[in-house]
Amino acid sequence: MAKKVALLQGNEACAYGALYAGCSFFGGYPITPSTEVAEVMSVELPKVGGTFIQMEDEIGAMASILGAALTGAKAFTATSGPGMSLKQELIGYACIAEIPCVIVNVMRGGPSTGMPTGPSQSDVMQARWGTHGDHPAIAIAPSSCQEIFSETVRAFNLAETYRMPVQILLDEINGHMRERIELPEPGDLEVVNRQQPTVAPEDYKPYDHAQGDIPPLASFGSEYRYHVTGLNKAADGFPTSKPELVDAEERRQLRKIEANRSLIEKNEEYRLEDAEVILVAYGTISRSARSAVDHLRKDGIKAGLFRPITLWPFPEKRMTDLAEQARAIVVPEMNLGQLILEIERVTRRVCPVAGIGRVDGEPITPAQIVAKVKEIL
Amino acid sequence: MAFDYEQYLRPGKLPHIWCPGCGHGIVMKGLLRAIDRCGLQKNNTAIVSGTGCASRLPGYVDFNTLHTAHGRAVAFATGIKMARPEMDVLVVGGDGDGIAIGGNHFIHACRRNIDMTYVLMNNYIYGMTGGQFSPCTPTGDRTSTTPYGNPDPIFDVAKLAIGAGATFVARTTAFHATQIDKLITAGLRHKGMAVIEVLDDCPTTFGRRNKFRSVVEMMKRLKDIAVPVQTAGQMSPEQLQGKILTGILHQEHKPEYCDQYQQVIARAQTAAKS
Known part of the structure; x- marks a missing residue:
């Protein structure tokens, strides 16, 4: 039977992914460019007997989902940069108290109010180290709308499995971009429910x-x-x-x-078999990088793409192995150098690592990546 | 027969952290008597707090208990109540926790009129951090961060709650021990947001900086300033100077938030069918 298809925005795909995963509670606060997630949840959750609540602020939204999660609900919230800064307090609470929940951060420019309608990938390090104290972190950066749906389901699975907050990092581009997606039927994607105690x-x-x-x-x-x-x-x-x-x-x-x-980390590899130049890109910018790989190959440069889907934990073993065979690594990201720090750390710079940073609210283009690769070779 | 507190206390968790002379223990006992009187079931009851001396209360009592971050108790409690409306949800905490850092959550919970009971222990001070002034510290008083006297005006917790939309607001003091459980009982039986402010004493960080020679003197002050709301009508403004009204200050019936959301669910499901 043909799959049901839909033309969905990334933010909408994220909300429908949450519903597929069994989310029954959303506590939110309006913030651009994430608001569509809350809007879809406000429409859909009451239909299935779930709860949508718009709280008085970002911290309250985060608190409400933790309260709900303790009653057994799969709980969810959505925000962006300034809201993410506020949520850090209770992300730490979720870490230490080990309360499952999912937070989608549709990244926008910053710091502070920054550029609310402009894309960014500048919350990569915040996703790892945003709350104080030592703590675990899982952050997922899907690229396409289809993947936003499926990775949102996986985010809930990871949250419930590991009893911790899981962050999904979108950006203003793939949050608002519309693509055709095949809607999975129940049973097509794995849905993990929380382990219940069996002791007296x-x-x-x-x-x-x-x-x-x-x-x-x-x-x-x-x-x-x-x-x-x-x-x-x-x-x-x-x-x-x-x-x-x-x-x-x-x-x-x-x-x-x-x-x-090994159960949490996830990445995609494109034309890496014989690659001498490895592009490492995630989220929206991985699409430019994939296109850049094809351009470079046409020009006789053996390029490939390593696309981490989990940014945290970073797929470091695979990255390290690939770095051994590379002449150079190029990291385009819509910030002034965040994931590149982790790549330099895990590869111990066995080959040169160059970054392309962009913070003007425009995406990094394939041409920009091609030019950078040619410059450093 | 004496009330059996032990049935509600977690074994091995006492002694509590509160200083000798602190009124929080009096409030905890009143709370347990009220819970007993209302027949709340342990498994079906959640007691939520933020951070501070008063917020340690949930750790001592045998319910579903949640000791959250500073100021956030009501917002966590809102999540619990909305996800499981059948649960009885109580919030406990102090004045700094509830009215300063948690002020925004407090007023919005009042506005929603969500069915929970908030017992706010107002001892005018941040006790756990060593006695800094709170939004409830009287103007002119001395604390560790108002060494020349407090320049700030105070929040009147009860007026704030009424203004924000709470449908049950009551006040008493730690001296009036029997009134504590009566008012909490009435709050628990009220459908909607119930706020019970209990004026409390902190001999360790407030009393000693403000010329209270003993706990007894602090308790005596609580006794002296309290005027039952029923008798206040017969008193002149001069006689009411420096007094606080006690008893049920406000009660009205308005739609409760979880009920309102059940109607949202019903409308959404009807719309989905048509």
């Missing part, structure tokens, strides 16, 4: 590492009662400042990612 209620501990690095999270309102705090806590959820307990819990939270990198 009196034995339940929300951070019981005896259950593994990712202990099951019970729902408020169920037969399990427990305490949640933003303080460093012991396995039973109550505050502790015992050095050995604090240390063990902090390390366990990072281990959730480190021990499961």
